[in-house]
Amino acid sequence: MERRTVNTPGMVQFADFDSRGYPMVDVRTGYGQWVGSYEQTVEDAMDLAVLARLAVPDWGAAARAADLGCGTGRTGVWLRDRGVGAVDGVDLTPEMLELARAKGVHDRLVEADLAATGLPGVAYDLVVSSLVDEHLADLAPLYREAFRLARPGGLCVLVGLHPYFIMAAGMPTHFDGADGSPIAITTHIHLVSDHLTAGLAAGWQLAEMHEAVVDDTWVALKPKWERYRHRPVSAAYVWRKPA
Template sequence: MIHQHPLAYLLGLEGVALLRAFAGRHDEEFVAARLAEIRSLLDRADELGPGGPAAELTAAEAYESWAPAYDRPGNQLLDIEGPIVRSLLDELPTGVAVDAACGTGRHASYLAERGFSVVGVDVSPEMLAVARSKVPAGAFVQGDLAALPLPDDGADLVVCALALSHVPDLKPVFAEFARVLRPGGSLVVSDPRGRLGDVGLPIVVTGPDGRPGYLANRSRPASEYLAVALPLGFEVRHCEEPLRPSPFVGPDGVPPGAPGAAPPPAPRGTPPNIWSLHPLIPDAANAAYEGSPMAIVWRFQLTS
């Protein structure tokens, strides 16, 4: 169980913004504005509400509610991660590709268009149903990343996109990737970065019982991926950490170019939607998120 308070998030952003100013990125006027804004936020604490609790969900429970809307436009992370992953896939010869944690088939459909024979694995039946509709020729099975329901040495490529942040331990997952890949095969991995450095904010969503729940969203250092990949015989062929767009949010508190307005505040007694809070402090939000990585994207090759 977690408890998220809107004032805690807002003051956290103000604090990061002030630390960046302390390091020389912003001037005296900026600091004065942030301190005044903090006083105003403290005066409005009751107006912002108390926030609320959320219970931990499994990935299958969380993605059940996301499946219908996951592919809607306007997701900054998908818009930045997708082209980088596709550029890496374009470098590889076609063959058998496993899309591990395939979700709605974003990458599976691209692989099929490229001529790969696609096998998708995901824990969510709802996400798999969307993927099957996109890639009728693909084979899609329900399964876990730490126990892929696939034979040894059967794949030329494994793709795992934006899923490992939900996994508590990378070691068994990378061992599975190595098991299903043929020697010389490639592994393309993307993972989200925490919004504020190593702070992987939990993703709050409505659970199956209708109450707020959250999915863990870890932000790992690059060394953690290397520590599990290298002993298994993987060698690094590419690593990239794209930065968040600047400005992170516009004057209205939403990402530039994003469809629609900021969402309304969450009901009292529930965790806040952080995107509804950004309009209250857009300058601090931009300063806090400035220059932070949005994702990490790897291409490994299995050499043994």
């Protein structure tokens, strides 16, 4: 395993902020190894609680959603619990898809790259991507594919780690390996302006943005994060496709 990150030249480099130096693996390898403990280690406060605070999405009005980077299916479960009619999921990691399939909330599950999902175009009222963008070297392909999938007037909702938090903590996405030692998964930093540039270039209109900070809930979950109190930890973007 390598002690390095791969970043696009000229962009903000995670390697410049890395304070952990964990051995690093690619996305498919990492999530394939993490799958057994993933849902026990990823806190809902990071993404699902942020989605719940958004004002623009009317989740129950979405007849069909695309869940990009669906992982174990936890986002799909959340969407169905909020009234989304049907959900199709896409993920790069077969082990994650196996767990998602067992949950039975997705109508269709596809193993594919998020830049080329193979899902039908102009077919979804809602496109959602959660905790994915930090693994992408370039945001543009994701925003373009989401735009292709969405119906006119449809929404794209993206939630992930805030770039400030990645830089301040110097901490990549990581998990404990079989021997208990930490393993990092390829991590990239995308500034808020990178999201705005990529989304607008793809044709989206920004409808809402929410930044969540480390608060009492987070400190209760992770007492060592007291030093990050009031610092941004997650960011959510809601985009609308012109009708």
